[in-house]
Amino acid sequence: MHGLRGISKYRSIWISDTHLGTRGCKADYLLDFLKHTQSEKLYLVGDIIDGWRLKRSWYWNDTQTAVIQEILKKTRNGTEVIYVPGNHDEVLRDYLGLIVGGVKVRDLVEHETADGRRFLVIHGDQFDGVVRYAKWLALLGDWAYNLLLWMNDHFNKTRKLLGLPYWSLSAYLKHKVKNAVEFISCFEEAVAHEAKKRKADGVICGHIHHPEIRQIDGILYCNDGDWVESCTALIEEADGKMEIIHWADTAAVVTSRHQIAHDQRSHDPREGGRVPSGKSTSPATARAS
Numbered sequence: 001m002h003g004l005r006g007i008s009k010y011r012s013i014w015i016s017d018t019h020l021g022t023r024g025c026k027a028d029y030l031l032d033f034l035k036h037t038q039s040e041k042l043y044l045v046g047d048i049i050d051g052w053r054l055k056r057s058w059y060w061n062d063t064q065t066a067v068i069q070e071i072l073k074k075t076r077n078g079t080e081v082i083y084v085p086g087n088h089d090e091v092l093r094d095y096l097g098l099i100v101g102g103v104k105v106r107d108l109v110e111h112e113t114a115d116g117r118r119f120l121v122i123h124g125d126q127f128d129g130v131v132r133y134a135k136w137l138a139l140l141g142d143w144a145y146n147l148l149l150w151m152n153d154h155f156n157k158t159r160k161l162l163g164l165p166y167w168s169l170s171a172y173l174k175h176k177v178k179n180a181v182e183f184i185s186c187f188e189e190a191v192a193h194e195a196k197k198r199k200a201d202g203v204i205c206g207h208i209h210h211p212e213i214r215q216i217d218g219i220l221y222c223n224d225g226d227w228v229e230s231c232t233a234l235i236e237e238a239d240g241k242m243e244i245i246h247w248a249d250t251a252a253v254v255t256s257r258h259q260i261a262h263d264q265r266s267h268d269p270r271e272g273g274r275v276p277s278g279k280s281t282s283p284a285t286a287r288a289s
Contacts, residue, residue, distance in 0.1 A: 012236040016206025017226035021054040024228040028064040034070040046086025046123030075102030086123035115240030117201040124207035127190040192216035203237035
């Protein structure tokens with residue numbers, strides 16, 4: 001897909017919510033991302049394999065197998081791979097503290113950036129009241145969500161035939177639903193509060209399929225997004241800056257720059273607490289800035 005592109009090197013990479021084992025997983029984009037990036041550390045922040053879906057009906061293709069092989073290849077080539085299971089791959093929580101195929105399985109971890117900041121890394125389902133207290137309701141929501149992803153997939157196949165870029169119908173609808181927006185806000189605040197309790201400088205999570213970097217009460221909240229809607233990853237540059245990379249543009253990779261220097265730790269009232277996201281740039285421009 002982007003075969004002529006070189007390898008982008010980062011200090012750390014976080015991905016989550018790939019949902020391998022579902023038709024909604026954008027495994028081709030994910031494989032392309034993994035092949036064109038290198039890092040000292042690769043964090044798999046939960047819901048990498050969708051155990052819920054695989055229990056109901058088996059779906060797996062060669063591209064998804066290639067994704068797993070590429071991750072294991074990275075461990076052999078010296079990348080430290082840390083897997084923090086989520087609710088959809090909760091079966092792996094039985095292996096916490098172990099190393100499986102060179103991959104470290106952990107419940108939560110603390111990451112220190114190049115500029116000395118401490119980040120709590122956690123999937124985030126612990127803060128989702130629906131998943132935590134009413135699993136049957138969460139499964140019903142999962143069924144409806146998979147239907148929406150199926151619609152999204154067919155919608156984008158049509159757009160591709162027409163020469164139009166990828167566009168996430170499910171993400172668009174989620175932004176338009178008031179309750180979804182309120183849920184996202186409450187989730188972000190709950191996760192940030194946990195990081196503050198642990199005296200961390202920030203938190204990195206997944207779970208809600210909503211890529212974001214913003215300040216919440218003095219905590220830098222980072223969500224790496226997903227690979228069924230957004231096709232995003234969180235990366236740490238060599239100097240400790242955190243950015244969200246968008247990999248869904250079929251013409252070129254678009255990087256949404258979030259210039260978060262280590263001195264941008266306080267709440268900015270001019271932005272309502274959000275760190276301005278900057279303009280989308282090409283990878284070459286992003287590296288030069």
